[in-house]
Amino acid sequence: MMKIAVIGSGSWGTALAKVLSENKHDTVLWGRKQTIIDEINQTHTNEKYLPNVSLPKKIKATTSLSEAVSKAAMIILVVPTNAMRQMAQELNPLLEDQAQAPVIVHASKGLEMNTQLRISEVLTEVLNKDNYQDIVVLSGPSHAEEVARQDVTTLTAASENLEVAQVVQQAFMNRYFRVYTNTDVIGVELGGALKNIIAVGAGIISGLGYGDNAKAALITRGLAEISRLGTARGADPLTFIGLSGVGDLIVTCTSPHSRNFQAGTLIAKGYSRAEVSEKMFMVVEGILTVKVAYELAKEYGIDMPITEMLYLALYTDKKISVEDAIESLMLREGKQEESLDK
Numbered sequence: 001m002m003k004i005a006v007i008g009s010g011s012w013g014t015a016l017a018k019v020l021s022e023n024k025h026d027t028v029l030w031g032r033k034q035t036i037i038d039e040i041n042q043t044h045t046n047e048k049y050l051p052n053v054s055l056p057k058k059i060k061a062t063t064s065l066s067e068a069v070s071k072a073a074m075i076i077l078v079v080p081t082n083a084m085r086q087m088a089q090e091l092n093p094l095l096e097d098q099a100q101a102p103v104i105v106h107a108s109k110g111l112e113m114n115t116q117l118r119i120s121e122v123l124t125e126v127l128n129k130d131n132y133q134d135i136v137v138l139s140g141p142s143h144a145e146e147v148a149r150q151d152v153t154t155l156t157a158a159s160e161n162l163e164v165a166q167v168v169q170q171a172f173m174n175r176y177f178r179v180y181t182n183t184d185v186i187g188v189e190l191g192g193a194l195k196n197i198i199a200v201g202a203g204i205i206s207g208l209g210y211g212d213n214a215k216a217a218l219i220t221r222g223l224a225e226i227s228r229l230g231t232a233r234g235a236d237p238l239t240f241i242g243l244s245g246v247g248d249l250i251v252t253c254t255s256p257h258s259r260n261f262q263a264g265t266l267i268a269k270g271y272s273r274a275e276v277s278e279k280m281f282m283v284v285e286g287i288l289t290v291k292v293a294y295e296l297a298k299e300y301g302i303d304m305p306i307t308e309m310l311y312l313a314l315y316t317d318k319k320i321s322v323e324d325a326i327e328s329l330m331l332r333e334g335k336q337e338e339s340l341d342k
């Protein structure tokens with residue numbers, strides 16, 4: 001058993017802290033809001049982010065980052081992608097004098113705006129390599145609400161260093177939380193980030209009343225887009241048929257728990273990007289990732305028609321209705337299915 005710091009007391013950070021505490025690790029949960037930290041310590045709940053869930057009394061919550069990470073053997077970063085660089089900058093000096101260099105894990109799903117970097121690339125850029133063991137990505141089909149009620153869940157722990165991925169696997173594994181290892185960090189991170197775009201699309205078509213045929217088409221053609229961009233960026237194509245690829249795509253495109261899916265249903269009602277962000281108090285990574293993926297697709301000359309339609313609808317003043325977007329996707333020149341480069 002070890003001390004593990006979970007950085008981010010939103011839905012996912014709180015659910016992961018619950019798993020680790022149930023696995024008997026000395027678990028410290030860091031958050032920036034004193035009210036939420038007090039609630040976790042005093043009533044063992046986090047009603048804003050994980051309603052109706054009793055947390056283990058042993059989870060210690062704190063707003064002090066140095067208290068959270070001091071002597072931690074593992075540090076799990078679970079803040080929204082756009083907060084990750086700053087979080088790592090704050091963490092960096094605190095890792096200087098640790099007797100044992102911790103394993104760094106991140107469980108967030110996005111790509112950094114402006115730099116287009118994957119999260120592990122941001123962490124590598126910011127953190128001093130002498131002060132941590134290695135970086136592991138934890139990803140896969142795993143809604144916080146279901147993990148919190150101990151529903152059977154499977155994930156992937158990916159690192160170029162398999163031994164460190166196995167340490168993370170062992171720390172999390174239990175009867176309801178099964179973790180596989182993988183060494184394809186690029187594929188696992190890109191699968192997790194890019195599926196959010198398709199989940200926004202799934203929410204839109206569901207909100208507009210399209211049926212299961214349309215949803216299956218979106219998921220399948222979405223997977224083709226994710227795989228094309230992913231392999232161009234150096235991922236193993238097989239990763240996309242794994243848990244962090246099609247697994248996560250299915251769960252987010254079909255579940256009402258998904259914030260990306262929920263955001264899509266609001267877009268279908270006619271809300272703008274800004275209005276959707278305002279209405280959803282939880283993070284919707286897909287809306288930001290659309291822009292990064294669109295730019296990457298242009299840079300690499302990759303055909304990503306679903307991403308492109310969402311980009312046009314969300315980021316340009318071209319008044320393209322979703323119905324028109326779907327019609328233009330349907331009426332493109334006929335193509336041959338699949339082969340990754342089509």
Ligand SMILES: NC(=O)C1=CN([C@@H]2O[C@H](COP(=O)(O)OP(=O)(O)OC[C@H]3O[C@@H](n4cnc5c(N)ncnc54)[C@H](OP(=O)(O)O)[C@@H]3O)[C@@H](O)[C@H]2O)C=CC1
Pocket residue numbers: 008009010011012013031032033049078079080081082083087107108109110142143144145281282283285
């Ligand atoms: N929810 C889920 O089921 C899953 C989520 N993920 C991923 O995990 C990541 C986190 O998502 P999730 O926990 O669900 O998000 P939530 O919206 O539930 O919570 C976000 C958390 O991040 C904090 N936060 C926001 N901005 C900052 C900042 N600038 N600095 C520090 N903390 C900040 C919020 O604090 P505050 O309350 O103070 O604003 C809050 O604690 C995302 O990348 C998501 O894709 C992955 C798998 C499952």
Ligand SMILES: O=C(CO)COP(=O)(O)O
Pocket residue numbers: 109140141142143144196199248251252257258259260261283284285
């Ligand atoms: O990644 C997730 C489940 O695996 C959570 O997705 P949302 O952010 O859309 O809720």
